[in-house]
Amino acid sequence: MSPREEAVQTMSNSPKQTLVDIQSSHDERNIAIDKVGVRNVKYPMYVRERDNGPQHTHGVFTLTVDLPREYKGTHMSRFLEVLGDHNHDLSVETIPHVLAKLREKLHADTAHLEVRFTLFREKAAPVTGKVGMMGYECGFSATGGTTNCFELLLTVPVTTLCPCSKEISSFGAHNQRGYVSVRVKPNGETLWLEDVIDMIEACGSAQLYPVLKRPDEKFVTEQAYENPRFVEDMVREVALAFDKDDRVKAYEIEVENHESIHDHNAYAFLKREKE
Amino acid sequence: MSPREEAVQTMSNSPKQTLVDIQSSHDERNIAIDKVGVRNVKYPMYVRERDNGPQHTHGVFTLTVDLPREYKGTHMSRFLEVLGDHNHDLSVETIPHVLAKLREKLHADTAHLEVRFTLFREKAAPVTGKVGMMGYECGFSATGGTTNCFELLLTVPVTTLCPCSKEISSFGAHNQRGYVSVRVKPNGETLWLEDVIDMIEACGSAQLYPVLKRPDEKFVTEQAYENPRFVEDMVREVALAFDKDDRVKAYEIEVENHESIHDHNAYAFLKREKE
């Protein structure tokens, strides 16, 4: 029997009845940690829809709490236990309860939740009315405790047609898929993900659709040509829409056009706190 | 009025009542296309579970058909229409109907469907029995028409502990998350995604779990140390499991260990047709 095998056997025989809670031991380094927890947690969830009951989807979660300077570590398994108890209905109204439970179970002052998920909506073609489902990348970012914060996260794809290309060219104009990514802080009143999607889609040269028959394709092609938009126009139009809506308190807007004439993207960014 | 504006106005005024079906026009290049269709289509779907009713999830689809040499193009919108009609229950039994409908609507000899989705299963910790959900990346790849084929696709994460590191070290052994990716061709009889997951998870140094309390963590740590596995061991163990199961007709196995001691991965690949 090799020394290692012997040693292992010795260890296997010695029952360790008490499993030390090493996380709760005292830490001497005197450094509080802003956020500690779990990330990239895939979990089934329900998100409340504006026009229907809760929609079943799944999210990718980051769940964290602060860790005071005196503790060596947090208890990671408890985040999963809280998530398992609270994924039944995630929305502006219910997330504060999840945060409260995280603070309680982890003995923390502040808790954070960020989740990304795909929200599906039925979408009808603009002329024929043919219906299909379109998936939107959405999310919530929330903090509860010594500070409180709630944000809606969305990335909405649109068509953008270049005003310069249209103006200088004898015919045609380059256009492409653009992605509008926003963080929106609501002002207390209910602001649905669907409301924000509607506001953003109204700002593009044209909207995207799952199903387009020929009369629809003619419609969106001509509509885009008649509504050219730079990335600069996109951030400004979305900003105007958010400025007009009292339910929006603060926002960040990021637009990225996957230029059809370049291998790089056109980009614009705008951040505002309304008062 | 600029020449372009004038021209555009002229065009706008001329009603185009008939929208030419340019896709159906004759193509002179004399080149048949193997696969043409749509890719990266996100769509809600239901997948049949072994132990419960259908599970709601969403998939990322590629849908294609062959295109004979004489046609200029296919009709992309029809793929979305067929998908919208058939996403209610996707499984070994129902996918042939989707393929038949694609062939019919696209006037094609052969149709292909590939879909990737996350399947969630409840999973209990090995000692305390604490339960959480674990999401598995799954998929189906199917061909119907002049050739027929059906494959289950899965990527299952496991713990792998290095036999060499254990053997040569006085204590400890490096271990890491490994990913086992398989394509499995069933032999007619029903083979569930869950069956394949179970087979693969039994081959690792230890399984992964959503929730592990201290007694569970002690268990999986010691279990892994007692069951060291190279990537070579992993492909062979999974191959043995597939060889023993008569429902498996052919398979590909790919294992990638995200080595904890390197910034690169250890990798093994095996492909077999049973007879």
Added chain:
Amino acid sequence: MSPREEAVQTMSNSPKQTLVDIQSSHDERNIAIDKVGVRNVKYPMYVRERDNGPQHTHGVFTLTVDLPREYKGTHMSRFLEVLGDHNHDLSVETIPHVLAKLREKLHADTAHLEVRFTLFREKAAPVTGKVGMMGYECGFSATGGTTNCFELLLTVPVTTLCPCSKEISSFGAHNQRGYVSVRVKPNGETLWLEDVIDMIEACGSAQLYPVLKRPDEKFVTEQAYENPRFVEDMVREVALAFDKDDRVKAYEIEVENHESIHDHNAYAFLKREKE
């Protein structure tokens, strides 16, 4: 002193002078492995350019060999050693030497190398001649030993403008960035990555450029409008170009248009072995 601490101390004191080569031990499972090695290895490299000396870049490598049924494992560190010795000039001519060295050092019948890297080329705007650098995602896939194979891998972005949208619309036409991905098997004679890029770029509605001033943008906009291309047209045009070139022996072509009017992509695929 806890039992574990005692055990660990015992183990630390026992010198393990001979480090067993566990990989070379006999394997009883009787399963040969097709490919075993390392993946996702980032390494600096030089790739030979058609029009200049070797270009410095870095690659992401997969290096594998076959493993006979009687061995438990391969020796992963040797792959890195061979790579370190041979990354100075990777091309059609030199890769066979790397494969030979891998077979020798790993006592294997067959070795495989796959590498992906970015190749930069100077590219001038079509009217003003303004110059910038454009990076192309390239690669080599090679097998040497009992079977021999060599393929060039490329993904080349182009502009594609929809023929249907142009035909049915009174003005404008949707267009977007499309990605043409190919695997090309040369027929012995030298076929440069740059040759393949040139062939593919000539097939799009227009090419992409790093720098476009206004006269250039007018040019590419109008050029695209005058050269509409479906994904079906793209695979056929590239196939025609490959068919005409005797240096090409076999090929796979995959085109994916990031449709500006949909959130999904149009897709076509073609695979041919010549004569």
Added chain:
Amino acid sequence: MSPREEAVQTMSNSPKQTLVDIQSSHDERNIAIDKVGVRNVKYPMYVRERDNGPQHTHGVFTLTVDLPREYKGTHMSRFLEVLGDHNHDLSVETIPHVLAKLREKLHADTAHLEVRFTLFREKAAPVTGKVGMMGYECGFSATGGTTNCFELLLTVPVTTLCPCSKEISSFGAHNQRGYVSVRVKPNGETLWLEDVIDMIEACGSAQLYPVLKRPDEKFVTEQAYENPRFVEDMVREVALAFDKDDRVKAYEIEVENHESIHDHNAYAFLKREKE
């Protein structure tokens, strides 16, 4: 001749000698934009090394400027022209010149540059001294104009071994690859990317290496077992190292362990402004 064809012909014949600069036209929306420019620009570049001359690599750039409320758009091609002139030597010392040039050419008050690239370093195994190259994901984030800022960005992989798993288990301990991502604001004095890498690698349970022979693997396995680290330990140890170094003025540290026993990651985050 169809109306569209006629129209197109009309347009083609009318020479557009003056190409309107639509970007410079007046914008009525009264919204200044924080950042506008180009993103995902791949470009070859040289980065200054601490121990050698400049290293050739390539970067992925975001280049932006502010846009005053009165202008409709910026001039995207100029970003590429400035980049083409200044990619020869990017470092703490030279980036301010790039930013100055961007402000000048775009008539902007403030310019931003963010670039991500792979930096390769030779790294020797800890016992045998066998040498290989290891690539580190690095970057710079810089702002110049009405505000000034400069940050080093790095993601350094390390081995982390779980203190809890070690303590409660009779033998073994789960370990994994962890990723330490930092943003570091230097205090004027030169702080090399290599300095930050060295500080971070010293904080792990063990370092990662490109080449490890058996005596090296024994060494790193035992070293990791003797130096267990939670994500909480990692952020604190790196914070201590940054606190001790006067060249560091402010920092953010993010650690993510790809847990070998879970399919999710352990995560910790810390942000500090010194004094």
